[in-house]
Amino acid sequence: MSSTTNSPTHHTSTIGAIGAPSRRNTELALLVFAVAIPVFAYANVGLAIDGQVPAGLLSYGLGLGLLAGVAHLVVRKFAPYADPLLLPLATLLNGLGLVCIWRLDQSKLLQQIHVAGGKATNQLIYTAMGIALFVAVLIFLKDHRTLQRYTYISMVAALFLLLLPLVPGLGADVYGAKIWISIGSFTIQPGEFAKIVLAVFFAGYLMVKRDALALASRRFMGMYLPRGRDLGPILVVWAISILILVFETDLGTSLLFFGMFVIMLYVATERTSWIVFGLLMSVAGAIGVASFEPHIKVRVQAWLDPMREYTLSRTPGVPGIHSDQLQQALWAFGSGGTLGTGWGQGHSELIRFAANSDFILATFGEELGLAGVMAILLIYGLIVERGVRTALAARDPFGKLLAIGLSGAFALQVFVVAGGVMGLIPLTGMTMPFLAYGGSSVIANWALIGVLIRISDTARRPAPAPAANPDAEMTQVVRPS
C-alpha cells in the first residue's frame, strides 16, 4: 500500500487507517504474553496452596499455548488483516478463567458439595471446542455478508433457541432460572448461542428498515418521536423479552436480548429517542414482572438487602429459599481490598454454589483485589472497544450493525454479571464470558469473537488498489543523486 500512496494523479491527503499493515506479528507477541500470564498465575496458585509448582503446569501451559497457536495460525491464514487484539484478549481471559477454576478445584469444601473438582480439565476441553468453533467460523464464513441471507432464518432459530428451555422434559431448572436444557448428562445454555443468531437477525432486519425507523418521525422537546406504527418492532421485542423474564425467570437473558435490540436500533437510526424509550420500557417491564414473579422477587430482595438474606439463610425454620451467596461475594470483594490476598489465598469457597461460574468474579475480587478486577474489566472493555472499532471501520451497513450488536451483547453480558455479583443490579443467571465455568458460554463466546474477527478482517483489509497504480509506479521519477 505504501508504495502506491504517492500516486501523482491523486492528492492523497485523505488516506487513513486502511493502509495499516496486517499486524499479525503484533498479535503473536501479545498472544505469547497472554499465555504466559495464566501460566504465571497457575504456578502462583500451586505455590500458594501446596508450596510447590503444580505438576500440571507444563501440560496446562502447553494446552493453552497450543490452542492459542492454532487459533493464531488460522487467523493468519484466513483473516490476515483481522484486529490484532481480539484473539490475545480473549485468550488471556480464558486462561485466567481456567486458572481460577483450577484454583477452586483445590478447595476441599467445594469438592464436597460437587461444585468443584476436575472442572478445570472440563473447561480446557470446552475451550478446545470453543477454539474449534472459532476456527470453523473463520474457515467457513468467508464473508460475513453471507449471513445477511439468513436474516429471517436467524430469527426463527433464535426464537427456537430462546424457547428451548421451556420445552417440558428438556428444560432444566437450575437454581430458579430456567435458562438451561439438559440432554443426557450435558446441560446447555441456549441463550448464549441465541445472542449471536439474534445479532444476525437484528442486523439484517434493521439494515433494511432503518430508513423508515429513522426518517418518519416528529420532533418533540428536542427528541425525535417515532410514529406509532414504527414502534411495532421494539414493542414486539420488548414483549418477547418480558415473556422470557416471566417464563424463564431470568433477568439477564431478558435484559441482554432487549438491550441488544435497543443498542442496534440506536446505531441504525441515530435517534436518541429509542434509547429513552428502551430504558423506560425495560425499567417498567422489570418492575412490573418483579412485583409478581416470586423468583425475581427473591432476587430483587436479595439485591436490596443482601445482609437480610444472609441472616435468614442462617436462621433455621425460615420458609422460602434464602441464599447468602451475594453477601459472601460482597465480603469477598471487601476482603480483597486494593491489591487482593494473592492467588490461592482467599476464601471464595464460602460462596459455595456457582463459585466457579456465576460468582467467579468474586474470587478474582478477593484474590487479585480492586487492581486485578479493574484490569479484567478493562480487558473486557478493550474487547468491546475493538468490536465497536470494527463496526466503525466496516464498510457495509450489515457488518457495522452486526459488529455493534455482538460487542453490545458482550458488553451487556459483562455488565449484567459483574453488576449482579457486585450488587449493582439484581443477580441473574448469566456467566462472565470466558472467565466462568461453563461449556455453552465459552463455546458461544469464541464463536462471537470469530465473527468479530471475520468482520474486522474485511474492514481492515486494504481497499483493492485502483487500476492506475501500476502506471503511477512507472512515473515515479528517479530523483537525481
Place this chain on the structure above:
Amino acid sequence: MSELTLTVMRLGFLAVLWLFVIVAVQVIRSDLFGTRVTQRGSRREAARPQQTGRQQTRQQAAPPPQRGQQGGGGRRGRNAPTKLVVTEGTLTGTTVALQGQTITLGRAHDSTIVLDDDYASSRHARIYPDRDGQWIIEDLGSTNGTYLDRSRLTTPTPIPLGAPIRIGKTAIELRK
C-alpha cells in the same frame, strides 16, 4: 512458601496483568491515530504517515545528504520542512502542512493548491516526498515552466528550505 515470595508474586502478577493492558492500549493507539506518525522531535523528520516501517528505516539512512542540501540553502539548519507557504501572488499567506502527501499545484479544481493565475497551467507542478523524506518539486509539463530560485526546472528537483518556487505570479517556499 515464604510470605515474602507470595507477596512478591502477588504484586508481580498484578504488575504483569496491567502491563498487558498497557501494551494492548499501545497497540490500539496506533489504530486510533490511523497511521504511523513519526516523532519530529526525536527524528528530525517531517511527519510521514503513509510510510511503513521498512521505508522508515531507509528514511533514517537519508538525513546526511538532506542536511547537506539544506546546509547549502543555508537558512534553516538541520530540520526538515513542515509547511509550504505561499509568499507571492493572489494566495499570499496560504500555508499547507506537509504530511507526506503529494501536493499538486495548478488551475485545475482538484489541485491541492488551486492557483488563480493566468500564467499557470491547469496541472502545473507537484511537490512530493521521495523515499528519503526529501521534498521534490516536479514540473508537469507546464506552458510557462516552474522556477526554483532562478532556474527553470527540467527534472524533479529537491527543494531546499526557503528557496522560492515561482509559478506564474505565484511564489511558494517550504518552511520549517
